[in-house]
Amino acid sequence: MSANTLFDKVWDSHTISSLGDGFSLLQVDRNFIHDLSGARALQALAEQGRAVMHPDLTFACPDHTTSTALDASHSGERYAKCVDPLRDLAHKQGVRFFEIGAHGFGIIHVIGPELGLTLPGSLIVCGDSHTSTHGGLGALAWGIGASEVAHVLATGAIIQQKPKRLRVRFDGQLQTGVTAKDLILYLIGRDGVAAGNGYAVEYAGPVVRSFSIEQRMTLCNLSIEMGAKIGMVAPDATTYAYLAGREYAPKDANWDAALAHWQSLPSDAAATFDLERSVDACQIRPQVTWGTSPEQVIAIDGHIPDPSAQPDPEKRRAYAAALDYMGLTAGAGLQGTKIDQVFIGSCTNGRLSDLREAAGVLQGQKVAAHVRAWVVPGSVDVKRAAEAEGLDRLFTEAGFEWRNPGCSLCVGANGEVVAAGKRCMSTSNRNFVGRQGTDSRTHLASPIMAAAAAIRGEITDVRAMMEA
Amino acid sequence: MQPFTKLSAVAAPLMRANIDTDLIIPMGRYLMAERADMHRFAFEVLRYLPDGSENPQFVLNKPAFRDAQILISGANFGCGSSRESAVWALHGLGIRCIITPGFGNIFYNNCFQSGLLPIVLDEATVEHLAKLAASGNGGPFEIDLEQQKITAPDGQSHAFAVQPQRRTQLLQGLDDIGVTLRKSADIKNHRAADEKARPWIYI
Numbered sequence: 001m002s003a004n005t006l007f008d009k010v011w012d013s014h015t016i017s018s019l020g021d022g023f024s025l026l027q028v029d030r031n032f033i034h035d036l037s038g039a040r041a042l043q044a045l046a047e048q049g050r051a052v053m054h055p056d057l058t059f060a061c062p063d064h065t066t067s068t069a070l071d072a073s074h075s076g077e078r079y080a081k082c083v084d085p086l087r088d089l090a091h092k093q094g095v096r097f098f099e100i101g102a103h104g105f106g107i108i109h110v111i112g113p114e115l116g117l118t119l120p121g122s123l124i125v126c127g128d129s130h131t132s133t134h135g136g137l138g139a140l141a142w143g144i145g146a147s148e149v150a151h152v153l154a155t156g157a158i159i160q161q162k163p164k165r166l167r168v169r170f171d172g173q174l175q176t177g178v179t180a181k182d183l184i185l186y187l188i189g190r191d192g193v194a195a196g197n198g199y200a201v202e203y204a205g206p207v208v209r210s211f212s213i214e215q216r217m218t219l220c221n222l223s224i225e226m227g228a229k230i231g232m233v234a235p236d237a238t239t240y241a242y243l244a245g246r247e248y249a250p251k252d253a254n255w256d257a258a259l260a261h262w263q264s265l266p267s268d269a270a271a272t273f274d275l276e277r278s279v280d281a282c283q284i285r286p287q288v289t290w291g292t293s294p295e296q297v298i299a300i301d302g303h304i305p306d307p308s309a310q311p312d313p314e315k316r317r318a319y320a321a322a323l324d325y326m327g328l329t330a331g332a333g334l335q336g337t338k339i340d341q342v343f344i345g346s347c348t349n350g351r352l353s354d355l356r357e358a359a360g361v362l363q364g365q366k367v368a369a370h371v372r373a374w375v376v377p378g379s380v381d382v383k384r385a386a387e388a389e390g391l392d393r394l395f396t397e398a399g400f401e402w403r404n405p406g407c408s409l410c411v412g413a414n415g416e417v418v419a420a421g422k423r424c425m426s427t428s429n430r431n432f433v434g435r436q437g438t439d440s441r442t443h444l445a446s447p448i449m450a451a452a453a454a455i456r457g458e459i460t461d462v463r464a465m466m467e468a
Numbered sequence: 469m470q471p472f473t474k475l476s477a478v479a480a481p482l483m484r485a486n487i488d489t490d491l492i493i494p495m496g497r498y499l500m501a502e503r504a505d506m507h508r509f510a511f512e513v514l515r516y517l518p519d520g521s522e523n524p525q526f527v528l529n530k531p532a533f534r535d536a537q538i539l540i541s542g543a544n545f546g547c548g549s550s551r552e553s554a555v556w557a558l559h560g561l562g563i564r565c566i567i568t569p570g571f572g573n574i575f576y577n578n579c580f581q582s583g584l585l586p587i588v589l590d591e592a593t594v595e596h597l598a599k600l601a602a603s604g605n606g607g608p609f610e611i612d613l614e615q616q617k618i619t620a621p622d623g624q625s626h627a628f629a630v631q632p633q634r635r636t637q638l639l640q641g642l643d644d645i646g647v648t649l650r651k652s653a654d655i656k657n658h659r660a661a662d663e664k665a666r667p668w669i670y671i
């Protein structure tokens with residue numbers, strides 16, 4: 001038997017037929033659909049007179065456009081266009097629909113793992129580019145376009161060109177105040193937003209092994225920001241412990257059979273990758289983006305690069321434009337930059353452990369008077385669990401707004417946006433021009449860095465607050 | 469879907485790298501606009517001035533390029549989100565072909581679902597074609613998908629490659645569902661075997 005990678009094992013077992021030139025027709029195990037592309041795809045299918053092939057393997061949740069205000073009425077134009085058709089068509093086609101505010105509702109990439117729908121070695125697609133998140137459990141998962149969503153609904157299968165394999169090892173030990181978010185932002189900053197183009201990434205090494213499932217998901221979540229559609233971590237005891245007892249996870253004899261299968265998935269010792277990279281985690285300090293691309297990132301005590309020092313003319317232009325948009329100066333540091341808003345949430349960092357860590361920084365202190373700070377839990381279950389341990393009170397007493405789950409400020413598709421010219425410290429995954437609202441300025445960072453910024457009212461080094 | 473065989477059209481140069489899907493179709497528009505309306509908001513922030521009037525500096529607003537069906541652009545075109553409306557917006561604008569040194573992955577695949585031909589050429593060739601296009605007086609570009617060849621207004625031809633499967637699809641005007649449904653038996657057999665091998669997947 002030849003040595004195989006985790007990715008190859010899952011890919012091969014899902015291959016229905018090879019279409020030539022590296023393209024394959026693959027079986028889909030889980031099709032997650034949401035209110036943006038999902039409703040449209042179901043509509044398109046209905047228009048073509050086609051039915052959903054596997055309603056039992058399709059799961060719908062309106063996470064993108066729903067309001068996260070505690071008193072939202074969940075009605076109006078957005079709901080009529082995006083949420084209501086998703087609900088109606090899901091019901092008609094026998095697709096499970098997670099109702100707003102009920103158990104199971106939340107950002108798809110948070111609820112899939114949480115409910116035990118996301119399993120090691122399963123093939124998962126969703127019309128959202130951060131579907132790579134599910135790779136934290138050893139699933140093969142990637143984001144697809146609206147037509148592909150319709151394709152999966154109609155056929156239960158997807159056509160995909162086989163990517164190459166990239167393994168990224170994280171060695172060494174994390175410094176205090178450094179999180180999974182900092183690791184992946186650092187990697188994107190070092191290797192660039194196109195470094196993973198055409199690759200499926202496996203994250204490996206002692207740091208990843210020591211990570212919880214939630215930390216692994218944060219790593220995998222940002223794979224797409226370095227161009228890789230797929231990010232995976234091999235399943236291990238941590239994975240099995242996370243899954244045991246979850247609502248849709250296998251039970252009893254099925255569990256035993258599943259476990260035996262999962263244990264066969266990790267890359268064989270002799271397996272080879274098309275590309276190997278490594279990162280010395282000891283070197284990494286808390287990261288903050290300064291520009292309008294996730295690769296435009298520096299350590300909190302670093303300096304914003306000078307556009308004119310960039311050899312590549314395209315980079316020169318992009319850096320200068322980013323600095324202009326962000327209202328920042330080349331050569332300066334980011335510490336002390338005044339912020340207007342803080343957003344803790346999203347499928348990158350909206351899980352219970354993220355909220356716990358952020359709350360841990362507060363220490364009875366208050367959010368700076370000029371800052372509007374939000375905590376948006378990733379799901380109803382995250383929210384309830386956080387409330388059960390009193391995190392909501394820690395946040396609200398500090399002056400944070402405690403909100404309902406959803407994508408919210410990550411993308412602003414629900415009308416919640418950062419105003420023009422305002423600066424937001426955000427735990428989400430994209431700092432593109434206008435991502436959080438027209439002319440808004442986004443700084444991506446970890447939950448603890450965002451919490452620290454909320455307290456100080458400016459971008460600050462959380463490590464100083466942790467040592468204090 | 470409209471088949472793509474040959475195209476003789478004006479090409480518009482938009483030589484910036486990393487044109488992302490937010491720039492092609494802003495999120496707010498993506499939400500509210502119907503697929504058929506999407507073209508009205510294509511490149512909205514570039515195409516229009518803050519007062520809503522057309523920006524005369526933007527290439528597709530210039531008289532010579534209003535009817536362009538080919539876009540020549542910098543590397544990493546269509547990077548960013550998976551939103552397919554980026555392709556619909558361009559398609560609605562009349563664009564049938566995009567030439568660049570590289571595409572965002574998902575955008576590239578999405579092109580084939582709407583009959584758009586994505587062409588990857590080396591950077592120098594793209595630069596050269598953009599210059600020819602910018603001069604605006606050399607006549608149309610001829611694209612022949614069967615032959616996989618572009619003939620530029622200067623008479624020179626450039627070969628390009630598209631995977632045979634993708635090429636056939638474009639030539640026949642078949643979207644992926646149409647192609648896949650021809651393999652229904654294989655899909656069912658694979659699923660039946662898998663239900664035995666991994667019963668826990670089926671809930």
Ligand code: SF4
Binds near residue numbers: 109406407
């Ligand atoms: S939180 Fe942001 S990245 Fe995640 S699914 Fe929602 S919009 Fe996409």
